[in-house]
Amino acid sequence: MKQIPAAVFKAQCLTLMEDVRSTRRPLLITKRGKPVAKLVPIDQPKDDFIGRLKGVFEVVGDLDADPPEEWESAF
Numbered sequence: 001m002k003q004i005p006a007a008v009f010k011a012q013c014l015t016l017m018e019d020v021r022s023t024r025r026p027l028l029i030t031k032r033g034k035p036v037a038k039l040v041p042i043d044q045p046k047d048d049f050i051g052r053l054k055g056v057f058e059v060v061g062d063l064d065a066d067p068p069e070e071w072e073s074a075f
Contacts, residue, residue, distance in 0.1 A: 001025070001028050002026075002027050003028045003030055003035075004027060004028070004029055004030070005030055005031070006036065009027075009029045009039075016039070017039065020041050021041055025041075026040040026041070027039040027040075
């Protein structure tokens with residue numbers, strides 16, 4: 001894990017946060033050589049309900065078209 005002094009973190013805060021986000025590697029912030037904080041990336045967001053079945057099935061035909069005159073029902 002990369003370590004960085006608090007003064008350097010203060011001067012480069014935004015750049016270091018972006019680095020942690022993009023590399024997904026935590027950063028240990030030290031003061032006088034002793035750890036005081038750890039900057040870690042947040043968990044990846046979970047899959048949204050919308051789009052969950054993408055690639056599982058295929059829609060054939062036009063869903064917006066009017067239904068045929070004779071409509072069959074299972075009931």
